[in-house]
Amino acid sequence: MDALNRAKRAMPLAKGRAFKFGDDISTDHIAPGRYFHLRNDLPKLAEHTLEDADPTFASRVKPGDFVVGGRNFGLGSSREHAPRVIRECGVAAVLAKSFARIFYRNSFNVGLPALVCDTDGIEEGDELEVNLGSGVIRDLTKSTELRFTPIPDSMRALLADGGLTEHIVKHGTFKL
Amino acid sequence: MGQTLAEKIISAHSGGPAAPGELVIADVDAALVQDGTGPLAVRELEKAGKVQAAHPERTVIFLDHASPSPRKELSNAHAILRDFARKTGVIVSEIGEGVCHQRMVEDYIRPGDLLVGADSHTVTAGALGAFATGMGSTDVAFAIALGKVWLRVPESFKIELAGSFTPGVYAKDLMLTIIGRIGADGATYKSLDFTGPGASGLTMSERFTLANMSVEAGAKAGIFAADAKTKEFLTEMGRPGDFSPIAPDTDAVYEKTFTFDLGKLEPTVSFPHTVDNTRPVGEAQGIKIHQAFLGTCTNGRLDDLSIAAGIVEGKKTAPGVRFLICPASRKVYRAALDEGLLGIFVDAGATVLPPGCGPCVGIHQGVLGDGEVCIATQNRNFHGRMGNPEGFIYLASPATVAASALAGEITDPRRA
Ligand code: SF4
Numbered sequence: 001m002d003a004l005n006r007a008k009r010a011m012p013l014a015k016g017r018a019f020k021f022g023d024d025i026s027t028d029h030i031a032p033g034r035y036f037h038l039r040n041d042l043p044k045l046a047e048h049t050l051e052d053a054d055p056t057f058a059s060r061v062k063p064g065d066f067v068v069g070g071r072n073f074g075l076g077s078s079r080e081h082a083p084r085v086i087r088e089c090g091v092a093a094v095l096a097k098s099f100a101r102i103f104y105r106n107s108f109n110v111g112l113p114a115l116v117c118d119t120d121g122i123e124e125g126d127e128l129e130v131n132l133g134s135g136v137i138r139d140l141t142k143s144t145e146l147r148f149t150p151i152p153d154s155m156r157a158l159l160a161d162g163g164l165t166e167h168i169v170k171h172g173t174f175k176l
Numbered sequence: 177m178g179q180t181l182a183e184k185i186i187s188a189h190s191g192g193p194a195a196p197g198e199l200v201i202a203d204v205d206a207a208l209v210q211d212g213t214g215p216l217a218v219r220e221l222e223k224a225g226k227v228q229a230a231h232p233e234r235t236v237i238f239l240d241h242a243s244p245s246p247r248k249e250l251s252n253a254h255a256i257l258r259d260f261a262r263k264t265g266v267i268v269s270e271i272g273e274g275v276c277h278q279r280m281v282e283d284y285i286r287p288g289d290l291l292v293g294a295d296s297h298t299v300t301a302g303a304l305g306a307f308a309t310g311m312g313s314t315d316v317a318f319a320i321a322l323g324k325v326w327l328r329v330p331e332s333f334k335i336e337l338a339g340s341f342t343p344g345v346y347a348k349d350l351m352l353t354i355i356g357r358i359g360a361d362g363a364t365y366k367s368l369d370f371t372g373p374g375a376s377g378l379t380m381s382e383r384f385t386l387a388n389m390s391v392e393a394g395a396k397a398g399i400f401a402a403d404a405k406t407k408e409f410l411t412e413m414g415r416p417g418d419f420s421p422i423a424p425d426t427d428a429v430y431e432k433t434f435t436f437d438l439g440k441l442e443p444t445v446s447f448p449h450t451v452d453n454t455r456p457v458g459e460a461q462g463i464k465i466h467q468a469f470l471g472t473c474t475n476g477r478l479d480d481l482s483i484a485a486g487i488v489e490g491k492k493t494a495p496g497v498r499f500l501i502c503p504a505s506r507k508v509y510r511a512a513l514d515e516g517l518l519g520i521f522v523d524a525g526a527t528v529l530p531p532g533c534g535p536c537v538g539i540h541q542g543v544l545g546d547g548e549v550c551i552a553t554q555n556r557n558f559h560g561r562m563g564n565p566e567g568f569i570y571l572a573s574p575a576t577v578a579a580s581a582l583a584g585e586i587t588d589p590r591r592a
Contacts, residue, residue, distance in 0.1 A: 039216065
């Protein structure tokens with residue numbers, strides 16, 4: 001699945017369905033603390049992705065789909081496992097009105113785009129097309145178009161390398 | 177131009193005046209990971225071929241979240257971390273030594289330091305006048321290996337404090353009030369400077385409570401000036417030489433200022449399931465509880481235990497209520513033992529747990545049953561936080577938690 005993800009991420013254009021969530025989705029919703037013992041087994045932990053927000057998510061999501069949140073997505077603990085399990089499910093990007101700081105940083109560090117945009121008009125199941133290059137999100141179901149806030153250059157550099165570890169392996173140090 | 181505390185400390189670690197919004201590569205003085213985030217950090221360093229530590233004597237691995245380990249997977253995670261420490265010379269804080277943030281401020285952090293930790297409440301050390309912030313495993317992994325981290329210099333908010341607390345009102349009530357006012361994402365990406373006569377009047381333990389919960393308003397850091405009280409604390413911890421003063425410039429520029437009068441506050445409670453869902457304790461009065469929990473990096477220090485012991489002394493916990501006490505560190509545990517506080521708790525029918533995170537994150541020790549209600553001194557009440565999404569967590573001060581444990585329902589400590 002990892003290779004598939006990487007291939008998907010390399011493509012600036014991604015297409016998939018929206019899984020819609022509300023405001024204040026915390027890292028406890030995304031990677032619940034009661035699965036602490038699975039943290040060293042990401043594929044297993046990923047079976048519980050977003051379980052406390054939507055118990056059916058992990059069984060329904062397909063590679064290329066999108067997680068769409070409201071305000072302050074990813075608040076709470078620093079657990080990087082949260083964006084990692086989302087990525088492990090093959091999610092192409094997370095869209096939200098705003099992100100909690102550590103989640104935002106972790107997402108790019110693990111190679112998962114976190115895009116800030118007005119998600120109000122997007123509904124569960126909408127077919128989306130996201131162009132990472134141009135910054136345009138098209139809701140094919142609703143025939144609407146919106147833009148996401150440009151990704152800072154440093155984050156773009158991390159994404160291009162596939163994440164922070166890959167960035168350090170490639171450059172030996174920080175080249176942001 | 178004057179600088180805020182965050183700007184001062186980041187400037188000193190990145191070789192130039194750091195202005196808000198800028199991206200810098202900063203030198204790291206100290207780093208921490210814990211047993212939940214550490215194994216992933218180790219794995220990334222192995223992947224990158226960088227199993228090394230730039231400052232092993234100030235890099236600490238904490239076995240505190242699952243402590244002692246309740247299952248084999250976690251025991252194996254602990255083994256991975258001990259092995260990494262053997263290879264790199266970093267420090268292991270073993271089972272029973274306490275919660276990472278309490279131990280960092282007791283033994284490792286100095287004013288002016290730049291600390292990164294793979295735990296969101298790393299912000300606690302801001303109370304010592306350090307820039308301390310939480311990040312993910314991979315960020316901290318490379319901070320450990322290379323001694324560097326990338327940072328966006330945050331804008332700062334000024335939290336201006338005046339007055340002093342009335343009886344029954346504590347630092348926790350103040351911080352819950354602040355978060356209720358600012359909102360759970362009101363300070364996202366920002367650093368908070370706690371200033372004013374109300375701030376200098378606070379004890380170090382109270383400052384730790386405030387700094388600890390800065391992240392619950394979204395903040396990247398929450399910092400106090402290092403003053404006479406900081407010096408006294410470091411001296412008590414046996415490290416007087418680690419003190420140096422630091423304060424924000426009087427002409428520092430703040431994006432926003434919030435003012436709070438400590439004398440006007442009431443005991444405050446966060447209702448499930450968000451920390452900023454705060455109300456005066458009167459609105460929670462009478463809500464039946466099944467568990468009361470006193471501990472954590474927010475409120476598991478000696479003064480917290482002592483306030484609670486003062487309330488329960490000679491009394492009994494309400495029938496059917498589990499009252500759990502978890503000292504934040506071995507130092508706190510020992511002092512509570514010496515002062516007779518643990519005896520008071522045991523006589524009141526409470527259960528004393530080993531130093532560590534205890535039930536806070538829902539791994540062991542005090543997981544809630546379906547529909548059960550807990551009142552806790554911890555910093556988070558998210559859905560599922562204490563191990564069960566069907567549980568309900570109310571956050572409050574040690575006094576409110578102790579008074580509620582006796583009454584069997586949420587109670588204003590001023591009535592106890
Ligand atoms: S006590 Fe709770 S909040 Fe503090 S570090 Fe442990 S799990 Fe986190």
